Amino acid sequence: MSTPHIHEDPLLDTPPPLLKWSEEHLALGVGVMDGYHREFISIQNALTFVPKSVFAPLLKELVRHTQEHFAHEELLMKETDFPAFWEHRGEHNRLLGELKAMLMRAERGSLVLPREFINSQLPEWFQLHLITMDSALAAHLKVTLNLK
Numbered sequence: 001m002s003t004p005h006i007h008e009d010p011l012l013d014t015p016p017p018l019l020k021w022s023e024e025h026l027a028l029g030v031g032v033m034d035g036y037h038r039e040f041i042s043i044q045n046a047l048t049f050v051p052k053s054v055f056a057p058l059l060k061e062l063v064r065h066t067q068e069h070f071a072h073e074e075l076l077m078k079e080t081d082f083p084a085f086w087e088h089r090g091e092h093n094r095l096l097g098e099l100k101a102m103l104m105r106a107e108r109g110s111l112v113l114p115r116e117f118i119n120s121q122l123p124e125w126f127q128l129h130l131i132t133m134d135s136a137l138a139a140h141l142k143v144t145l146n147l148k
Ligand SMILES: [Fe+2]
Pocket: 033, 036, 037, 069, 073, 134
């Protein structure tokens, strides 16, 4: 039997990451926000290829991480009197509600909808939220906190 000429990379057959962190395209220039966003993408991408047994625990970690991420943004909004606070927080709460509902399903062993959510709706939501509400918040923080 001839040796297959493929690379023995265990990740070779997995789909490409749905979102890739890019300083040029995704960084907003506020360090703490960029840090949360980079980590969010990393956990979300990992969820697209983890085995079934790891999916729910990792989704739980994404929920925890997202709660921390949103709470931190909301604190910055409050501290700087961000005018769109309620609208932005409402969007955070809506997404967190959906994520928690997916976690409940996954913890009961039902992975179809949660996987679908992670593979398509969540990356779409993230990109839209980043270029609209989070960009507006970052611009506001740069002015009010005098960030370079
Ligand atoms: Fe954010």
